[in-house]
Amino acid sequence: MTRLFPMFTTIAAMGVSTTLMAAEFALYPTGPSADSAFIRFVNASPAPLDVVAQPGQAPLLLEAAQPVSLLFPVDSSKPVKGTLVSGGQKLPIDLKIEPSEFVTVFAVPDGAGIQQAVVREPDTDFNALKASLAFFNVDASCADAALLAAGRNAELFKSVPVNTAQRRLINPVQLSVQLVCANANVGAALDLGQLKAGERYSVMLVPSANGPRLLHATDTLSH
Amino acid sequence: MPSSVLAGMTLLVLGESHMSLADHLMEPLHANLTQQGANVHSIGACGASAGDWLVTKKVDCGAEEKGNSKIVIKGRDATTTPIKDLIAADKPDLVVLVIGDTMASYDNPVFPKAWAWQNVSNLVKEITANGAKCAWVGPAWGKEGGQYKKNDPRTKLMSAFLASNVAPCTYIDSLQFSKPGQWVTTDGQHFTVAGYKSWANAIGEALGKLPANAVSNKGAK
Numbered sequence: 208m209t210r211l212f213p214m215f216t217t218i219a220a221m222g223v224s225t226t227l228m229a230a231e232f233a234l235y236p237t238g239p240s241a242d243s244a245f246i247r248f249v250n251a252s253p254a255p256l257d258v259v260a261q262p263g264q265a266p267l268l269l270e271a272a273q274p275v276s277l278l279f280p281v282d283s284s285k286p287v288k289g290t291l292v293s294g295g296q297k298l299p300i301d302l303k304i305e306p307s308e309f310v311t312v313f314a315v316p317d318g319a320g321i322q323q324a325v326v327r328e329p330d331t332d333f334n335a336l337k338a339s340l341a342f343f344n345v346d347a348s349c350a351d352a353a354l355l356a357a358g359r360n361a362e363l364f365k366s367v368p369v370n371t372a373q374r375r376l377i378n379p380v381q382l383s384v385q386l387v388c389a390n391a392n393v394g395a396a397l398d399l400g401q402l403k404a405g406e407r408y409s410v411m412l413v414p415s416a417n418g419p420r421l422l423h424a425t426d427t428l429s430h
Numbered sequence: 431m432p433s434s435v436l437a438g439m440t441l442l443v444l445g446e447s448h449m450s451l452a453d454h455l456m457e458p459l460h461a462n463l464t465q466q467g468a469n470v471h472s473i474g475a476c477g478a479s480a481g482d483w484l485v486t487k488k489v490d491c492g493a494e495e496k497g498n499s500k501i502v503i504k505g506r507d508a509t510t511t512p513i514k515d516l517i518a519a520d521k522p523d524l525v526v527l528v529i530g531d532t533m534a535s536y537d538n539p540v541f542p543k544a545w546a547w548q549n550v551s552n553l554v555k556e557i558t559a560n561g562a563k564c565a566w567v568g569p570a571w572g573k574e575g576g577q578y579k580k581n582d583p584r585t586k587l588m589s590a591f592l593a594s595n596v597a598p599c600t601y602i603d604s605l606q607f608s609k610p611g612q613w614v615t616t617d618g619q620h621f622t623v624a625g626y627k628s629w630a631n632a633i634g635e636a637l638g639k640l641p642a643n644a645v646s647n648k649g650a651k
Contacts, residue, residue: 237531237532237533237534237535237536237537237578237579238479238532238533238534238535238536238538238541238542238545238546239535239542239545240538241542242540242542242543242544242545243542243544243545243548244544245544280548306540306542306544307542307543307544309544330543333543333544333546333547333551333591333594333595334594334595335551335554335594335595335596335597335598336594336597404597405551405554405595405597405598428548428551428552430484430552
């Protein structure tokens with residue numbers, strides 16, 4: 208589902224011209240008034256999830272086959288409001304997103320329904336010569352959540368607290384990752400394939416009825 | 431002049447205000463690249479940041495020069511054109527982007543890194559997806575202050591950001607072409623005719639020295 212949500216795509220001013228003539232030169236902005244900010248949604252529950260921006264608008268549908276949405280630019284000067292709808296359950300979204308923030312809203316299983324988890328990515332570097340890999344943890348059942356490069360026993364992320372994320376730049380290599388909880392491998396290694404320079408990737412630790420599980424996605428901007 | 435790697439190549443050169451007014455960068459750069467044997471189409475749009483070349487956006491001034499025709503200066507009717515449409519029309523081997531000052535936020539204490547990344551990565555992806563090579567010319571040293579609040583630390587930061595974020599485009603580092611304050615400006619940011627000639631010659635020389643596989647996909651296997 209790649210449909211743009213008007214509410215989520217009110218892009219922060221990207222350079223509105225002020226038309227003043229000084230000598231022979233036109234004055235123009237040298238950047239936006241505030242940095243960009245982004246939001247995306249992840250359905251970590253077994254049931255389909257609708258993300259509704261405003262009543263009456265077509266929802267963004269996230270299902271098991273495609274549980275992670277695009278990254279939508281948002282206006283950081285206004286709160287982002289909407290609703291997560293799963294079955295008969297509705298959870299309101301009301302978030303203030305700061306300039307430069309990348310916010311991921313998870314719908315995670317909670318009994319027979321869902322609960323909301325919001326993870327704000329800390330300020331990160333951008334580098335088109337490297338791959339950018341993040342590890343999100345929204346599973347409280349995994350103690351000292353860590354991610355290893357499978358087969359190399361190299362630690363990529365160590366002790367990531369629940370409802371937080373860490374991100375780092377790595378070489379664009381073929382990579383499989385192994386989840387570690389309480390110093391023990393959990394589940395099989397997850398193959399991320401050949402990472403590409405300039406791309407941003409996310410591995411997400413989410414709870415499930417069968418214990419901790421990993422989702423992964425290439426972070427893709429909505430245009 | 432020895433044979434240039436640009437000889438026979440079709441170039442699309444896009445830029446900000448430096449490329450949008452008479453006696454600025456467009457004319458000497460267009461002439462330099464043409465002299466190297468390239469078929470050149472230059473378009474400037476005042477104040478246009480990278481992302482503005484993904485859409486049609488009205489700007490306050492602009493200019494265009496194509497082949498051996500004279501430069502055409504545009505007023506308030508100037509717009510950007512989506513890069514996809516420009517590439518479809520011109521079929522350039524190489525897209526040259528002269529964009530930096532419009533994205534540096536000289537007057538803002540905080541550099542808008544996420545916005546810059548969003549703009550740069552979207553434009554680079556669009557160019558490469560449409561089959562062209564690209565070279566990105568970063569900002570040159572200006573003079574501290576002036577109406578645009580240009581300053582050396584932010585110029586350096588902007589250049590460093592572009593250097594690490596325009597790949598697979600080739601980065602042309604204009605900061606290597608002069609010393610801070612060496613090229614005289616009229617307002618801290620825009621150069622005199624002599625400064626623009628020096629910048630154009632340096633850009634032309636750098637582009638002419640690129641390896642063949644950095645200026646065209648033709649022959650790539």
